[in-house]
Amino acid sequence: MATYDIFAPFYDAVQGDRAEEITYLGSLIERHHPRATTVLELACGTGSVMEELEPRYELTGVDLSERMLELAAQKLPRARLLQADMARLDLGETFDVVLCVYDSINHLLSFEQWEAVFDRARDHLNDRGLFVFDVNTERRLALLNERPAWAHWFGDGNLLVMDVTASGDGTSVWGVRVFENLGRSGYRLHSEEIHEVSFPLERIKASLSERYRRVWAYDAQRARPTSRSERLHFVCRK
Numbered sequence: 001m002a003t004y005d006i007f008a009p010f011y012d013a014v015q016g017d018r019a020e021e022i023t024y025l026g027s028l029i030e031r032h033h034p035r036a037t038t039v040l041e042l043a044c045g046t047g048s049v050m051e052e053l054e055p056r057y058e059l060t061g062v063d064l065s066e067r068m069l070e071l072a073a074q075k076l077p078r079a080r081l082l083q084a085d086m087a088r089l090d091l092g093e094t095f096d097v098v099l100c101v102y103d104s105i106n107h108l109l110s111f112e113q114w115e116a117v118f119d120r121a122r123d124h125l126n127d128r129g130l131f132v133f134d135v136n137t138e139r140r141l142a143l144l145n146e147r148p149a150w151a152h153w154f155g156d157g158n159l160l161v162m163d164v165t166a167s168g169d170g171t172s173v174w175g176v177r178v179f180e181n182l183g184r185s186g187y188r189l190h191s192e193e194i195h196e197v198s199f200p201l202e203r204i205k206a207s208l209s210e211r212y213r214r215v216w217a218y219d220a221q222r223a224r225p226t227s228r229s230e231r232l233h234f235v236c237r238k
């Protein structure tokens, strides 16, 4: 069973309204590639980003989790959705934009795998196409590791308990527990562990610069990325 197969049915309700961040993502594409028409999303999950982009672009989505893809298919009956590992993808075709967002790349636990995604994205781009992805920074993962477990109610009386802890090998382990409200029968517990890792900004930029002709880094919360940035977006032109 792939990671996210257990969490999948609750994912959208837990994430809530993401319109603001998806608008921001759309603005990056618009600014750097206003004539783009085709988009490949790596790690598309339940298709929330694709759903917002659908009126404007022809979309293909790839994810490892069958259950996340099933939910995406319900939202996006016209999109092409494929189950695959983004670090090994070879569709034999190219797109104007390749996306990989909502810290999906952090789920790959070695820098070699990140670089495999940088390569796979470049090989799926048209000339001067864009690879756009975001990361949780090392700082954000360190802050989450220190934070006590937190809980919040969502949906129809379900409870999410989240506990992020540092493991000895440098990864952050997101302990996700959902207590599903079954009404009079009580609650059913669904548990999953999601692992994330991050790397220094300069290392990411250096690696991208070897593969792409231009690389921009953005912090949606600041004028420019700093050591205090918690999430960064990278825009890379092939």
Ligand SMILES: C[S@@+](CC[C@H](N)C(=O)[O-])C[C@H]1O[C@@H](n2cnc3c(N)ncnc32)[C@H](O)[C@@H]1O
Pocket (backbone or CB within 6 Å): 002, 003, 004, 042, 043, 044, 045, 046, 047, 048, 049, 062, 063, 064, 065, 068, 084, 085, 086, 087, 100, 101, 102, 103, 104, 107, 108
């Ligand atoms: C935090 S979710 C983000 C989903 C989606 N991008 C969004 O914005 O909602 C991370 C996603 O990455 C997927 N994923 C993790 N490792 C992957 C891999 N090696 N190849 C493809 N998808 C992967 C998971 O199945 C999950 O759907």
